[in-house]
Each structure stands twice: as structure tokens, then as C-alpha cells.
Amino acid sequence: MCGIDGAGVLDALFSTNAAPILLIDPGRDGAIVDANPRAAVFYGHSRDRLRSLHVWDINQLGRAILPAMREIASWEGGHYPQRFHHRLADGSVRDVQVYAGPIHLGGRKLLLCIIHDITAVIEAEQFNRLLLENVQVGVCGIDRSGAVTFVNPTATSAFGFRHESELIRSHIGRFLFPAFPPGTATGGVRPHPVFRVAEAGEPVRDIETVLYRGDGTSFPVRLTASPIRKNDGIVGVVISFFDLTEEREREAQASDLANALPGAVFQAELHPGGGLRATYFSTAAASLFGVRPDADLTAARTLAPVMAMKGWARVRHGLRQAGRAGRVWEGEMEIAGGRWVLGRAQPRRRSDGTVLFNGVLLDITDRKGLEAELQQAAMHDPLTGVWNRRRFQQAVGEAAARLERYGRPYILALMDIDHFKRFNDTHGHQAGDDALRMVAATLSDRLRRSDALARWGGEEFALLLTETDLPSALGVLEALRQRVSAQRMACGGAVTISIGVGQARAGEDIDSLLQRVDAALYKAKAAGRNRVEQA
Incomplete structure (x- = not known):
């Protein structure tokens, strides 16, 4: 793809600008139309190569950057700074601040992007940024006109967006x-406490209200707003809010429980000497516990098979602790048949010292199943089914701890599908997804239960081999490489993998090991691919 009006258009327009400049066409899926010489130096690509790429080729967000790009392209006038992670030709990633805005050139509406490398500056801001990113409250700032100037990830997600630039x-x-009309000025908005903060300079705290997502749906919040002052003047407002959705749901659940009393009702007595016995169960308990309707549930012989001995021991201990402390008992129990029960009971002390518990038992099997599914989703890559990067890093941390404490060796390998972009371009993205699944399945099929495989990112996989030395690992990995290359895809294509592998050294941190293994992977690719290289 050649640039507009020849390769020198940016040289003529921006020859004196020392910053990298990209010209992007939003109407062609973010295609990079042209770049100035400084951009070629910064990204490590030739200008011709840059003109063959799209913005999602260099942005770590991938195609998820496209909605934000179109939003920026819709702005009228001015260039507004946005921060992104951009990938260079050597694979490294730099923090950049992009001043982007629409321009008309050659009869087309394009996006002019001036790139500033702020990697060094980011380090100085990291503490505050991490604080904003990890707090469980939404935080955003507005200027005096009501325009959003910054927003943290919690707020971005709460409002239904993927990136702050949106x-x-x-x-x-x-x-x-x-149904707020676009472009409405602050003066045209009916009064709201947030706007009064900017006018009066007095904060508002802990007001319960509702906010609206981008799709128009509402959610309840507890909101605080404080003025932002600069040079004795108010320049904006910082807003923090806590999403009350879960709290309101819990309140509603408690109300429903009080009104409908679902589940089984029970009573139990805790005697001064520590003896504990069940004295009553409602008829619903038989169905909940999976016993005959006429069974005597107050008899120990009936209750014993319902739950493992350790489970009953935890229940007895919890009830005794709650009875002595005079507090509500609550516990989750796994019972026979793989079902889960939530128990909750209020203690009441009698004059003779006996504590009477009046409680309810609820079937939470479905909820526990959903929790397990959510846990599975949080730890696994949705496309391939193997672990995701976060879970894999936890496993490597555990292996490193075992090495440090007990001297148990472990191996780390990184694998990359060779020429994956070419495969995608030739056979299509569906075939590419099939290739990722095939590689994951082929590798998983030959591993031990103690080993761990994860999708590290894109077409790259990571493998942890525990209790293994390097010579043994090389044999395993060579066999895996051969097994992958022997597979044939439904599309008629075949894939190979390059592997870098290293054994953790005593006292070596995980980042150093990863760097060594990553270097070995690059060595394998440079040596012709479809091979194993050791660090």
C-alpha cells in the first residue's frame, strides 16, 4: 500500500517534527496510510512496512482498539492525548501518549496521530496509576464544562466500556x-450535586443515586464528589462511586428469604457442657438431604451419611463458636450427591444456659456450580481451554517456591506457532483458531497431571514441567514438536512450532528465567523454526 500523493507527503508536511507521526484511515479498518521517517525509526519498521500494517498491528489492544479509534475520529477539532501500549518491530512494548485527531487530506477524512514515547515517565506515575486501577471503586475526573478528563478501569467497566479512550x-x-442529549452544555443540564461541587467548591459525600451505562441501563451507586483545585481556583471535580448492585441484590435476597422462607427450617440445641443435637427439621429437609420423607432427621444415624465426618465436625465447631459468642452462625456444606447447602441460624440463650439455634437451610448447588464456572473462566483461555497467563504465572510462582525451599527442579518452555500470520492469511481466521486449539490439545494430551500448559498470548504457549531436569525436558519437548508437526488440519494446512526451554537456577527470579527462555525461543526462530533451543 502506498501513501497518499506519494511517499513524501508527511516529509513535506511534518519534516521539522521530531516526533513519530502516523496517518491512519478509520474507514479502512485502521490502515496505516503513511508515516514520517521518525516513526520508521521509532517502530523499527521501514516506511513501506508501516504502510502495510493496521493500527491494531502495533497496538497491544489488537482489534479492540477499533471502537476507540472510531470514537476519536468522530471528534471535531483538536488533538487529545490518549495512552496506549505500542509494539515495536523487535517485539518490545513501549508506553506511548498519542495526540490524535481527524484531518482531511486528499479528499479523505484521516486520523493524524503524533506519538510520544512516555515509557520513562510512566514509571514515575506507576504507583498512583496502580492505586487507581486496583481500588474497587470507580474514579473519574471532569473539567468545569463537565467533560471527562480521566477514568480508572473500574469506572470504565462499570459504564460498559472496554477502554478509557471511549x-x-x-x-x-x-x-x-x-437519555442525555449529546453535546449538551453544563448549563443546560438540570441540577445535579456533582455540578454544584464545581460551582460551590464544597464536596458531597456518600449520596446514594443511580448512574447510567453507555447502553442506557442504570445501576445504583454510593457517590462522593470533591473539587479539584489549582492555583486557588476550581478546575474540575473528581468523582468516586461504589457500585451497590451486589449490596442491593443481597438486601433483596434477605427480604425474599424473610418473606418466603424457602428451603428447610431447623432447630438445634447447644447444652452448657458442649453437647449439640438437632431437635427439629421441616419436611423440606428430607428432599434437600436426599433421604426418605419418613426418615427421622433428628437421629444421628440418619444424618451421618448426609455429609462426610469432616463436614459435620466443621458444622459442630461453627455452631459451638457462634453459641458461645452469641452471634449468627452461617456455613456452606457439601452434602451427599454433590449438592451444596447454605445454613444460617440465629442463637438464643435460655435461662438454663442452653443455646437454641433457629435456622434455615438453602440449596445453593446451582450457585456453587456458577461460581465454579466463573472460576474456570477466570483461570482458562476461552478459545483453547488451557490455562490463561495469570493462572500459569501463579503455578510458576509455586514451582519457584518449591525450588527455593526443597530444591525441586522445574522447566519453563515458551512455544510459538511458526508463520501463524501467514497461516491465518492463507486459510482464514477460523482455521487459525482451529490451529490454536489443535496445538493446545496435542500438547495437553502428552503432559503429566503435574505439568501445566497455558496460552501465553496470541499464538504463543507456555509450558511448565515440574520435577524435571533439562535433558529429560529436551526429549519431551522434541517429541511434542514432532507430534504437532505431524498433525494435519481440516483446511489442508499444517503447522509447526518453535520452542525455547530453560531450567530454573537456584536463586534465579522468574523474570530472569523468562528472559532466558524467550531468548532461546528467538534463537529457535532465527535458526529456521520448527526446532527446540535451550537457554
């Missing part, structure tokens, strides 16, 4: 009022 410069009224 919210920057939006009017806060969009999230304070239903």
Missing part, C-alpha cells in the same frame, strides 16, 4: 441522566 471528552451528564 469515555475521555464525553460529557459526564451522559452517565448522570437517562
Whole structure:
């Protein structure tokens, strides 16, 4: 793809600008139309190569950057700074601040992007940024006109967006009022406590209200707003909010429980000497416990098979602790048949010292199943079914701890599907997904239960071999490489993998090991691919 009006258009327009500049066409899926010489130096690509790429080729967000790009392209006038992670030709990633805005050139509406490398600056901001990113409250800032100037990930997610750039410069009224008209000025908005903060300079705290997501749906929040002062003047407002959805749901659940009393009701007595016995169960308990309707549930012989001995021991201990402390007992129990029960009981002390528990038992099997599914989703790659990067890093940390404490060796390998982009371009993205699944399945099929496989990112996989030395690992990995290359895809294509492998050294941190293994992977690819190289 050649640049507009020849290769030198940016040289002529921006020859004196020392910053990298990209010209992007939003109408062609973010294609990079042209780049100045400084951009070629920064990204490590030739200008011709840059003109063959799309913005999602260099942005770590991948194709998820496209909605944000189109949002920026819709802005009128000015270039507004956005922060992204950009990938260079050598595979390294730099933090950049992009000043982007629409321009008209050659009869087309394009996006002019001036790139500033702020990697060094980011380190100085990291503590505050991490604080904002990890707090479980939404935080956003607005200027005096009501335009959003910053927003943390919790707020971005709460408002229903994927990246902060989709919210920057939006009017806060969009999230304070239903069906807020675009472009409405602060003066045209009916009064809201947030706007009064900017006018009066007095904060508002812990007001319960509702906010609105990008799709117009509402959610309850507890909101605090404080003025942002600079040079004795108010320049904006910082807003923090806590999503009350779960809290309201819990309140509703408690109300439903009080009104409908679902599940089984029970009573138990805790005697001063420590003896504990069940004295009553409602008829619903038989169905809940999976016993005959006429069974005597107050008899120990009937209850014993319902739950393992350790489970009953935890229940008895919990009830005794709650009885002595005079507090509510609550516990989750796994019972026969793989079902789960939530128990909750209120203690009441009698004059003779006996504590009477009045409680309810609820079937939470479905909820536990959903929790397990969510846990599975949080730890596994949805496409291939293997572990995701986060779970794999936890496993490597555990292996490193075993090495340090007990001297147990472990192996780390990184694998990359060779020429995956070419495979995708030739056979299509569905075939590419099939290839990723095939590689994951082929590798998983030959591993031990103690080993761990994860999708590290894109077409790259990571493998942890525990209790293994390097010579043994090389044999295993060579066999895996051969097994993958022997597979044939339904599309008629075949894939191979390059592997870098290293054994953890005593006292070596995980990052150093990863760097060694990654270097070995690059060595394998440079040596012709479809091979194993050791660090």
C-alpha cells in the first residue's frame, strides 16, 4: 500500500517534527496510510512496512482498539492525548501518549496521530496509576464544562466500556441522566450535586443515586464528589462511586428469604457442657438431604451419611463458636450427591444456659456450580481451554517456591506457532483458531497431571514441567514438536512450532528465567523454526 500523493507527503508536511507521526484511515479498518521517517525509526519498521500494517498491528489492544479509534475520529477539532501500549518491530512494548485527531487530506477524512514515547515517565506515575486501577471503586475526573478528563478501569467497566479512550471528552451528564442529549452544555443540564461541587467548591459525600451505562441501563451507586483545585481556583471535580448492585441484590435476597422462607427450617440445641443435637427439621429437609420423607432427621444415624465426618465436625465447631459468642452462625456444606447447602441460624440463650439455634437451610448447588464456572473462566483461555497467563504465572510462582525451599527442579518452555500470520492469511481466521486449539490439545494430551500448559498470548504457549531436569525436558519437548508437526488440519494446512526451554537456577527470579527462555525461543526462530533451543 502506498501513501497518499506519494511517499513524501508527511516529509513535506511534518519534516521539522521530531516526533513519530502516523496517518491512519478509520474507514479502512485502521490502515496505516503513511508515516514520517521518525516513526520508521521509532517502530523499527521501514516506511513501506508501516504502510502495510493496521493500527491494531502495533497496538497491544489488537482489534479492540477499533471502537476507540472510531470514537476519536468522530471528534471535531483538536488533538487529545490518549495512552496506549505500542509494539515495536523487535517485539518490545513501549508506553506511548498519542495526540490524535481527524484531518482531511486528499479528499479523505484521516486520523493524524503524533506519538510520544512516555515509557520513562510512566514509571514515575506507576504507583498512583496502580492505586487507581486496583481500588474497587470507580474514579473519574471532569473539567468545569463537565467533560471527562480521566477514568480508572473500574469506572470504565462499570459504564460498559472496554477502554478509557471511549469515555475521555464525553460529557459526564451522559452517565448522570437517562437519555442525555449529546453535546449538551453544563448549563443546560438540570441540577445535579456533582455540578454544584464545581460551582460551590464544597464536596458531597456518600449520596446514594443511580448512574447510567453507555447502553442506557442504570445501576445504583454510593457517590462522593470533591473539587479539584489549582492555583486557588476550581478546575474540575473528581468523582468516586461504589457500585451497590451486589449490596442491593443481597438486601433483596434477605427480604425474599424473610418473606418466603424457602428451603428447610431447623432447630438445634447447644447444652452448657458442649453437647449439640438437632431437635427439629421441616419436611423440606428430607428432599434437600436426599433421604426418605419418613426418615427421622433428628437421629444421628440418619444424618451421618448426609455429609462426610469432616463436614459435620466443621458444622459442630461453627455452631459451638457462634453459641458461645452469641452471634449468627452461617456455613456452606457439601452434602451427599454433590449438592451444596447454605445454613444460617440465629442463637438464643435460655435461662438454663442452653443455646437454641433457629435456622434455615438453602440449596445453593446451582450457585456453587456458577461460581465454579466463573472460576474456570477466570483461570482458562476461552478459545483453547488451557490455562490463561495469570493462572500459569501463579503455578510458576509455586514451582519457584518449591525450588527455593526443597530444591525441586522445574522447566519453563515458551512455544510459538511458526508463520501463524501467514497461516491465518492463507486459510482464514477460523482455521487459525482451529490451529490454536489443535496445538493446545496435542500438547495437553502428552503432559503429566503435574505439568501445566497455558496460552501465553496470541499464538504463543507456555509450558511448565515440574520435577524435571533439562535433558529429560529436551526429549519431551522434541517429541511434542514432532507430534504437532505431524498433525494435519481440516483446511489442508499444517503447522509447526518453535520452542525455547530453560531450567530454573537456584536463586534465579522468574523474570530472569523468562528472559532466558524467550531468548532461546528467538534463537529457535532465527535458526529456521520448527526446532527446540535451550537457554
